[in-house]
Amino acid sequence: MAIEKMQKFNLITFYNNQDAVMEQLQDFQQVELFSASQFNKQANAFFSQMQEHPEADKIEDQIGNVTWARDFLTPYVEKPSMIQALRKPLRHYTLRQLSEHAHTFDWKNIYSDLRKQDKRLRAIEQEKQDLSLQEDELNKWQYFDEHPAVLATFKETIGVLGTVPNTEINQLKKEMGKEQLQNAYLEIIHQSSTTSYLLLLFLRENQEEVQTTLSDAGFQEYEYPYEDKPAEALRQVKEKLHQLVEEERSIKARLKAQKNNYKDLGLVAEYLDSLFVRVHSNQYLLQSEYTMDLSAGYQQDKQKN
Numbered sequence: 001m002a003i004e005k006m007q008k009f010n011l012i013t014f015y016n017n018q019d020a021v022m023e024q025l026q027d028f029q030q031v032e033l034f035s036a037s038q039f040n041k042q043a044n045a046f047f048s049q050m051q052e053h054p055e056a057d058k059i060e061d062q063i064g065n066v067t068w069a070r071d072f073l074t075p076y077v078e079k080p081s082m083i084q085a086l087r088k089p090l091r092h093y094t095l096r097q098l099s100e101h102a103h104t105f106d107w108k109n110i111y112s113d114l115r116k117q118d119k120r121l122r123a124i125e126q127e128k129q130d131l132s133l134q135e136d137e138l139n140k141w142q143y144f145d146e147h148p149a150v151l152a153t154f155k156e157t158i159g160v161l162g163t164v165p166n167t168e169i170n171q172l173k174k175e176m177g178k179e180q181l182q183n184a185y186l187e188i189i190h191q192s193s194t195t196s197y198l199l200l201l202f203l204r205e206n207q208e209e210v211q212t213t214l215s216d217a218g219f220q221e222y223e224y225p226y227e228d229k230p231a232e233a234l235r236q237v238k239e240k241l242h243q244l245v246e247e248e249r250s251i252k253a254r255l256k257a258q259k260n261n262y263k264d265l266g267l268v269a270e271y272l273d274s275l276f277v278r279v280h281s282n283q284y285l286l287q288s289e290y291t292m293d294l295s296a297g298y299q300q301d302k303q304k305n
Contacts, residue, residue, distance in 0.1 A: 019278070056279045063276060066269045069111045070262065072118055076255040077262045098271035107268045110261050117251055124248050131241045138234035140190040140197045141224070145231070148224035158210075159201045161189075161222040168217040169196045175213045181206055197222075 093101075141161070151159030164172055169188070176184045185201040198219075202210045226233040 056276075059272060059276050059279055063269065063272045065111050066107060066265055066272060069107075069114050070265050070269060072114050073255060073258055073262045073265070076252060077259050078256065093267065093270070095271070095274055098267055098274065101264070102268045102271040105264050105268060107265060110258075110265065114255075117255065121248065121251060124244050124251075128241060128244050128248075131237050131244070134237050135234065135241065138226075138230050138237060140192070141222075141230040142234050143230075144189050144199060145229065147229050154201075156204060157201055158204055158207060159199070161197075161199055161224060162214075162219050163195050163197050163222065164214075164217045164219050166191065166194055166196055172213070172217040172219075175217070176200075176202075176210075181209060181213070184210065 144161070148161060151161070173186060175181070176186050181202065183203055184206065185199075187199040188196050189199055190197040200210075200214070224230075228236070
């Protein structure tokens with residue numbers, strides 16, 4: 001029966017060799033660092049605690065960026081099936097290979113481009129929502145075959161667009177037909193299950209009486225915000241929606257095609273994770289002006305007699 005025994009060692013080397021030494025130890029995988037100041041008491045007279053690695057915050061930010069890029073691509077990139085994954089042998093990379101890949105693969109530009117695509121997709125979604133609301137609104141007024149701005153050009157007559165609840169429409173028609181409101185005109189442009197969309201024309205001299213009647217009916221005036229007639233404005237809105245849908249489809253198709261980038265970003269993430277571990281190992285190390293001191297251990301199998 002094998003019994004694992006921890007073998008400990010202390011290593012002093014030139015300070016400039018730190019990255020290379022730490023990379024070699026990490027590649028060994030079974031090495032565990034200890035606090036050099038506790039393991040090697042004599043070193044305290046010659047060494048001081050190593051300061052935090054100057055690249056620590058930068059590397060942590062890079063990990064966050066690569067992780068975001070991978071997460072962003074995840075819904076779009078097709079993953080291999082379980083059978084395909086089992087048939088394909090796993091490839092193992094050394095830290096040196098991962099480092100070379102991370103420094104030759106242009107992942108920063110990939111990340112920057114993905115940020116732009118994400119921003120554009122979010123903007124498209126917001127634009128689609130806004131246009132959908134406009135489309136819904138214009139659908140209700142599209143059969144008013146005049147430009148609403150013409151209503152403001154009348155001299156003796158006032159023209160308004162607006163809505164009233166369906167429960168009030170019959171009473172409003174009755175009131176608008178009374179003799180004191182002669183020559184008033186009411187037309188239902190559109191009617192939903194709850195609301196009537198109206199065109200109203202009445203003499204300016206009857207404005208006060210009409211406004212009282214409309215207020216009693218719960219009338220809400222509609223301010224038309226478009227330059228063209230409702231039907232033409234609706235056509236333009238639908239065309240913009242179509243263009244946005246096509247642009248969104250194109251962006252997502254490009255994202256789905258980034259299978260290789262997704263894989264390469266995974267290798268960069270693996271490298272940065274290992275680098276993050278290394279730079280945070282400074283808390284275990286001691287340094288002098290020219291050298292560094294580390295203490296570590298590894299498991300060694302020993303056969304029991």
